Amino acid sequence: MNVENIQDTLFRKFQVSLVPFVGSNHKLSGNVVNDYSLNIFGGYSMGTNKAEFGGLFNVNRSNVEFAQFAGLFNTVGGTTRGVQMAGLGNMTRRKVSAAQFAGLYNANLGQVKGPQFAGLFNANGDASTGAQFAGLFNVQHGDYTGSQFGGLFNVSTKKMEGAQFAGLINVANSMRGVQMGFINYADSLHGVPIGFLSFVNKGGYHKFEVSADELFYINTAMRTGVRNFYNIIAAGMKPETFNGSYATGPNPSQENVWSFGYGFGTAPKLTKWLYLNFDLTANQVNKGSFTESINLLNKLYVGFDFQVVKKFSITTGITLNGYLYDPFYADNPQLFTDYTPNIFAEHTFDDGTELQLWWGAKFGLRFF
Numbered sequence: 497m498n499v500e501n502i503q504d505t506l507f508r509k510f511q512v513s514l515v516p517f518v519g520s521n522h523k524l525s526g527n528v529v530n531d532y533s534l535n536i537f538g539g540y541s542m543g544t545n546k547a548e549f550g551g552l553f554n555v556n557r558s559n560v561e562f563a564q565f566a567g568l569f570n571t572v573g574g575t576t577r578g579v580q581m582a583g584l585g586n587m588t589r590r591k592v593s594a595a596q597f598a599g600l601y602n603a604n605l606g607q608v609k610g611p612q613f614a615g616l617f618n619a620n621g622d623a624s625t626g627a628q629f630a631g632l633f634n635v636q637h638g639d640y641t642g643s644q645f646g647g648l649f650n651v652s653t654k655k656m657e658g659a660q661f662a663g664l665i666n667v668a669n670s671m672r673g674v675q676m677g678f679i680n681y682a683d684s685l686h687g688v689p690i691g692f693l694s695f696v697n698k699g700g701y702h703k704f705e706v707s708a709d710e711l712f713y714i715n716t717a718m719r720t721g722v723r724n725f726y727n728i729i730a731a732g733m734k735p736e737t738f739n740g741s742y743a744t745g746p747n748p749s750q751e752n753v754w755s756f757g758y759g760f761g762t763a764p765k766l767t768k769w770l771y772l773n774f775d776l777t778a779n780q781v782n783k784g785s786f787t788e789s790i791n792l793l794n795k796l797y798v799g800f801d802f803q804v805v806k807k808f809s810i811t812t813g814i815t816l817n818g819y820l821y822d823p824f825y826a827d828n829p830q831l832f833t834d835y836t837p838n839i840f841a842e843h844t845f846d847d848g849t850e851l852q853l854w855w856g857a858k859f860g861l862r863f864f
Contacts, residue, residue, distance in 0.1 A: 505542055510534075512534045514536045529544070531544075533554070535554060540555045541557070546562060552568045559576070560574070560575075563580075564581070569583075569587070570582045575590045576588045576592045585598045596612045601618070601619070617634065632647050636656065649665040654670065660676065665679045671684065684698040688724050705719065732756075754782055755793060769804075812857070812860070815855070817856050822848065823849075839853065
């Protein structure tokens with residue numbers, strides 16, 4: 497009632513309160529701007545000009561400068577400048593030009609300029625600059641210039657210029673910079689996404705490939721990301737009928753030799769229709785359902801990508817192959833059947849696994 501009936505703003509050098517309205521400013525607390533404020537449990541005021549301390553909480557109707565500390569939370573209805581620290585959370589309705597530290601969250605409806613540190617999350621509702629550090633996630637609704645560091649995920653819903661680092665997922669609308677996370681998504685990206693799987697909706701690199709090499713005649717691969725750095729998810733098949741020379745039992749059995757793997761690469765542009773390819777992949781080779789032993793066929797591919805038309809290209813090049821396997825495993829797939837490459841180097845490691853090296857080649861068709 498006092499706040500509604502009294503229009504004037506009062507100023508005090510210092511105030512102390514036990515709880516809201518039980519202190520030196522009494523029922524006028526909501527109309528007073530204090531230079532210094534000490535709230536034993538919690539306090540309520542018009543604003544703070546220099547510093548405020550609350551055992552549990554601080555609530556300010558208007559602006560706060562330059563420092564605010566609370567055991568639980570700070571709530572500011574206007575703007576915050578300086579430093580804001582709380583055991584649980586900080587929330588400002590309008591502009592923040594401060595460093596925010598919270599055990600759980602920083603949640604601001606307006607613009608933020610400065611770093612934010614939170615045990616759980618940071619969330620801003622307007623265009624902001626600075627850096628966000630959170631144990632779980634950061635959410636930026638307006639444009640953002642800066643970096644986001646989230647233990648699980650980061651989200652930027654409008655334009656962002658800077659970097660996103662997440663333990664799990666990064667999501668951006670219009671991104672200029674770097675994304676680094678297990679999974680990265682951007683509607684548009686001018687920069688590089690680095691992770692296990694990245695997808696850029698507009699202007700990204702999306703290629704489905706069907707290829708053949710000297711050992712596997714049917715290979716498929718999906719490339720996704722950007723041309724500067726993309727992820728590769730691959731699978732291959734080599735149908736075989738195992739005859740008596742290397743099958744066990746009185747009757748030969750028919751089993752497929754197949755592979756699945758992962759890799760990454762880059763495709764620098766040479767001309768309007770020609771690109772280079774540098775790919776590095778690792779594929780587990782299996783017989784039947786799955787081979788429970790190390791059988792890694794690793795490939796370094798260097799080749800050319802000829803863009804025939806907009807969504808169709810032809811690729812061909814050479815591969816450096818490194819086959820890492822356990823020679824003592826009884827049920828290894830038979831890798832060299834129709835063709836035996838010229839193995840130019842072999843090495844046996846201390847754990848008994850063996851590495852064989854040879855040169856190969858690949859030819860493939862790419863779509864999209």
